Amino acid sequence: MNIRHISPDETPLISAIMFAAGIIGNVAALVILEIRRRRNMRTGSTSHHGLFHILIKSLVITDLTGTCLITPLVQVSYARNQTLVGMSTGTWSFCWYFGVSMTFFSLATMLLLFTTALERCFAITYPYLYNRHVTKKCAYIAILLVFLLSTLFCLLPFAGFGEYVQYCPGTWCFIHMSPETPVNRVYAILYATIMLVLVLAIIVFNGFVMYQLYRMYQRRKRNGSVTVTMRSNSDRKVMSIAEEVEHLILLVFMTVIFSICTLPLVIRVYLTGQENYTLEVNALRFISINSIVDPWVFILLSPGVQHFCWASVCRSPSCALVISHPLLHNSDVTFN
Numbered sequence: 001m002n003i004r005h006i007s008p009d010e011t012p013l014i015s016a017i018m019f020a021a022g023i024i025g026n027v028a029a030l031v032i033l034e035i036r037r038r039r040n041m042r043t044g045s046t047s048h049h050g051l052f053h054i055l056i057k058s059l060v061i062t063d064l065t066g067t068c069l070i071t072p073l074v075q076v077s078y079a080r081n082q083t084l085v086g087m088s089t090g091t092w093s094f095c096w097y098f099g100v101s102m103t104f105f106s107l108a109t110m111l112l113l114f115t116t117a118l119e120r121c122f123a124i125t126y127p128y129l130y131n132r133h134v135t136k137k138c139a140y141i142a143i144l145l146v147f148l149l150s151t152l153f154c155l156l157p158f159a160g161f162g163e164y165v166q167y168c169p170g171t172w173c174f175i176h177m178s179p180e181t182p183v184n185r186v187y188a189i190l191y192a193t194i195m196l197v198l199v200l201a202i203i204v205f206n207g208f209v210m211y212q213l214y215r216m217y218q219r220r221k222r223n224g225s226v227t228v229t230m231r232s233n234s235d236r237k238v239m240s241i242a243e244e245v246e247h248l249i250l251l252v253f254m255t256v257i258f259s260i261c262t263l264p265l266v267i268r269v270y271l272t273g274q275e276n277y278t279l280e281v282n283a284l285r286f287i288s289i290n291s292i293v294d295p296w297v298f299i300l301l302s303p304g305v306q307h308f309c310w311a312s313v314c315r316s317p318s319c320a321l322v323i324s325h326p327l328l329h330n331s332d333v334t335f336n
Contacts (some may be wrong), residue, residue, distance in 0.1 A: 083170025162187025
């Protein structure tokens with residue numbers, strides 16, 4: 001749709017509320033991450049525990065950046081009573097900017113969550129290889145690769161593979177979900193397929209981590225106590241069940257939010273037929289909500305909140321062993 005003026009019935013209130021919630025949530029999440037980082041430094045926490053927090057922090061920063069770069073343009077559009085195409089002088093520059101940004105940040109956040117889930121899966125499955133070879137440098141390289149791949153993908157429409165179009169009420173631009181040309185259709189399907197594969201892969205990784213943690217817990221339960229072996233090699237650090245469960249819970253909830261926010265768009269792209277602006281706008285709203293809800297999930301599932309919930313709900317001796325056993329938080333031991 002190439003309309004140039006926004007309907008008087010449309011209001012910027014919802015967009016403004018979403019913008020404020022996104023800014024407050026992401027900034028609060030960054031503050032919590034910084035507090036935890038400084039606390040870990042004071043307690044001498046291992047660098048490997050910091051990998052998870054580096055990836056989560058990059059995810060929060062990505063969400064915050066996306067919110068700051070995209071939503072203000074919507075407010076400007078409402079203030080001028082012009083659509084993104086209407087604000088462009090002779091070109092679709094604002095629409096293209098919005099479409100590229102939406103595509104980049106939606107794909108980058110999903111890839112970062114995939115990387116985080118993969119890191120946890122590798123840490124649980126191959127702890128010795130993980131401790132020897134996986135460093136903070138690996139995390140930074142992975143983040144750079146995520147941003148590079150996301151940038152290359154969202155720029156493909158400028159090479160003739162795919163296209164960005166404006167959506168009702170004129171404050172959205174994104175990949176054309178129902179294009180007529182086969183090339184553009186392939187691009188839309190490719191985007192939807194990548195997102196779907198990433199969601200399924202993250203679910204598999206989280207499920208495998210859950211299975212491994214359950215096996216570890218069962219072994220300790222059969223032994224009647226937590227069995228530990230002292231390690232002289234400083235490379236072999238603790239694998240705390242309590243910490244891994246906290247990480248897993250956070251990843252699971254983030255995955256659920258990502259899935260809920262992404263699948264409507266994936267389903268819409270796979271559906272054939274005429275354009276349906278209502279379905280398409282709802283799909284775009286869902287995917288934009290992700291960057292707003294995501295940091296609040298992190299805040300609500302921070303370790304302090306989880307400890308309080310576990311202490312309130314879990315009263316059995318075996319559960320208390322996993323949550324509060326002092327050996328679980330000893331940085332000089334590793335579990336058999």
